[in-house]
Amino acid sequence: MEQKNVSKRVTATILSMSLLTVMAGAAIAPALGIIKAHFASAPDLLVQLIVSMPALLIIITNIFFLQLVRRVRTRTIATIGLLLYVAAGAGCFFVDEIHVLLLMRALLGVSVGLIMPLSTGLLAYYFPPEQQARLMGLSAAMNQMGGVIATLLAGLLATIQWNYAFLVYLIGLIAVVMVWLWLPDAQLGSSNQHGTPFKPSQLLKFHPSVTGMLLLMILFFIFPTNFAIIASRQTGLSAEAITMIMVGLDVVAFFVGLAFGTLMRRFRMSIKYFAPLFFLSGYAAYLVPAIPMAILGSAFIGIATGVGVPYLNTIASIKGGRDSATTVMPLLSAALYLGQFVSPLIVMPLSRALFGVEDILGPYKVGAVFSIVFLLQVWATRNFQSLPPKEP
Numbered sequence: 571m572e573q574k575n576v577s578k579r580v581t582a583t584i585l586s587m588s589l590l591t592v593m594a595g596a597a598i599a600p601a602l603g604i605i606k607a608h609f610a611s612a613p614d615l616l617v618q619l620i621v622s623m624p625a626l627l628i629i630i631t632n633i634f635f636l637q638l639v640r641r642v643r644t645r646t647i648a649t650i651g652l653l654l655y656v657a658a659g660a661g662c663f664f665v666d667e668i669h670v671l672l673l674m675r676a677l678l679g680v681s682v683g684l685i686m687p688l689s690t691g692l693l694a695y696y697f698p699p700e701q702q703a704r705l706m707g708l709s710a711a712m713n714q715m716g717g718v719i720a721t722l723l724a725g726l727l728a729t730i731q732w733n734y735a736f737l738v739y740l741i742g743l744i745a746v747v748m749v750w751l752w753l754p755d756a757q758l759g760s761s762n763q764h765g766t767p768f769k770p771s772q773l774l775k776f777h778p779s780v781t782g783m784l785l786l787m788i789l790f791f792i793f794p795t796n797f798a799i800i801a802s803r804q805t806g807l808s809a810e811a812i813t814m815i816m817v818g819l820d821v822v823a824f825f826v827g828l829a830f831g832t833l834m835r836r837f838r839m840s841i842k843y844f845a846p847l848f849f850l851s852g853y854a855a856y857l858v859p860a861i862p863m864a865i866l867g868s869a870f871i872g873i874a875t876g877v878g879v880p881y882l883n884t885i886a887s888i889k890g891g892r893d894s895a896t897t898v899m900p901l902l903s904a905a906l907y908l909g910q911f912v913s914p915l916i917v918m919p920l921s922r923a924l925f926g927v928e929d930i931l932g933p934y935k936v937g938a939v940f941s942i943v944f945l946l947q948v949w950a951t952r953n954f955q956s957l958p959p960k961e962p
Contacts, residue, residue, distance in 0.1 A: 579752040580696065581705070586745040587648065587689035588712040589719075590655060593738065594624040594682045595910070597659075597720035599794070601728035601735035608732045612668045623672055624679035625907040631683025632904040639896050644688060645755040651684030652746045659739025666733075678739075686903040691895020694887035695758060702887050706880040707830025714824040714876065718817055725813070758895045776898040778951035779886035780905045785944045786878045787909025788916065789849045792937040793819070793871050795914050800930055804859040815865060819872040826876025833877065834884065842952045843945065845878030850941035853934045879906075 598605070598621055606617045639647060658677035665671045693705045720738055727734040797816060801807045807815075826833075834841055848870045855867030883902065890898040917940075921932030929935070 577752070579748075580754065583745070583748040583752045584689060584692045584696075585708055585712045586748050587652075587685050588709040589716040590652075590742055590745060591682050591686045591689060592713045592716045593659075593720040593741075594628065594678055595621045597724045597738045598735060599721070599724075601724050601732060604728050604732045605735075609668050616668050616672065619672055620668075620675055622911055623675040624682060625911040627676045627679025628683040628686070628907040629904045629911070631680050632687065632900040632907075635683065635687050635900040635903075636896055638684075639687070639691075639758050643755045643757050644692065644895075645749060645753050647684055648688055648749045648753055649746065651681045651688075652742050652749060654678075655681035655685065656739055656742040656746065659742065660737055662736040663733045683903070686906075687895055687899040690883050690887065690902070691758070691899035692756075694890060694894035694899070695756065695892045699888050703834040703880070703884045704831030706883040706887065707827045707834075709827075709883065710830065710876060710880040711824045711827030713879070714820045714827060717820045718824065721813075721817055721820070758893065776886055776889065776901060778947075779882045779889075779898065780901045781947060781951070782878075782944070783882050783902050783905040784909045785940065785947060786845060786849075786875070786882065787906050788913045789937055789940050789944060790871065790875050791910050791913035792853070792917050792933050792940075793868070795917075796933045797868070800856060800934065801864050803930055804856070805861045805864055807861065807864070815868050818865075819868045819875075822869050822872030823876035826873050827880060830877065830880045834881070841877065841881060842948050845874045845881065846941050846945035846948055848874035848877070849944065850938055853937035853941060856931060856934045 602617070602621060605620060606614075609617055654677060658674045658681055662671055662674045665674060690706065690709055693702060693709060697705055719741070723738045724735040727737055794816060798809075798812050801812050801815070802809075833844075837844070852867045852870030852874060855863045855870060883899075886898040886902055887894045917933050917936050920936045921929070925932035925935055
């Protein structure tokens with residue numbers, strides 16, 4: 571299929587996969603307290619793995635995705651991934667044993683590991699560089715919208731019974747139908763198959779985007795893992811108000827993603843600094859214990875995420891070209907989920923070591939430090955980074 575003839579239905583199908591990927595962990599987070607109460611006799615670690623287990627398997631699957639996508643056509647990969655997504659996600663509704671539940675969550679991670687590189691890589695495959703900033707922004711916006719839908723629906727379903735929260739994964743059936751009807755059955759990586767064999771060492775050229783995505787996700791996940799405790803102690807906000815602020819962050823990131831194409835055109839030379847500077851401003855805002863500052867800080871972090879993810883995807887897709895799905899996109903996906911997984915493992919020990927156990931703002935102070943590291947990484951690696959051509 572020629573790039574210029576890509577239909578709106580194909581675009582919508584690719585974006586529908588972006589809607590689903592964030593739900594791997596976000597869908598169950600609001601119900602984790604109810605799930606923990608149900609499995610009261612299980613170790614806390616096993617309960618926590620219900621949220622983090624998919625991230626581990628996503629990373630592992632992305633490692634092998636490079637070989638898989640050059641042997642299996644995209645519609646087949648997408649169909650298998652989406653069917654497994656629905657079966658493993660919603661299948662937890664029928665499970666009442668925590669080890670089986672963790673196995674299902676691992677399979678869910680495999681499914682997202684198949685879907686996520688396609689959700690961005692196919693945009694690079696079908697569309698010319700001048701359109702990719704807008705489309706990567708739309709992809710990031712759909713990802714954030716998936717977080718909003720998952721948080722609200724799963725929280726509502728969990729009030730019925732703990733296992734009802736997993737029914738939110740049935741949303742994946744919509745994408746299954748769209749893939750069957752409209753996704754072309756392309757064979758990616760053909761340039762690598764008929765030309766010089768692709769070598770993993772060539773991926774070193776993508777390290778600015780991969781490292782940037784890792785830092786961005788470490789920074790972002792400092793917020794949701796600590797916000798409830800910090801906000802309630804600092805400002806006395808209710809659980810309902812805290813939930814609304816967290817959902818509001820996703821809404822802000824959603825609208826920023828929608829506007830990303832315009833932002834990329836207007837701030838072509840400076841937009842690379844937006845994510846680290848807004849993260850720094852967001853975490854600095856919490857140093858002032860006031861409700862307006864908590865809301866402002868959350869909005870800044872939403873802007874940082876809404877700009878940072880599509881920017882990194884856009885620059886990487888321009889550099890990777892039409893074979894991005896077989897080169898850089900699996901690496902970005904792995905970096906994204908690796909950042910999500912290691913964020914609390916890195917941040918909490920640093921917070922205790924640098925600021926003491928009693929400082930509840932310690933994690934956000936670490937976030938400010940990491941924001942400066944991110945800013946320096948951008949400055950050191952992006953000075954001569956090529957920009958996408960302007961969209962006509």
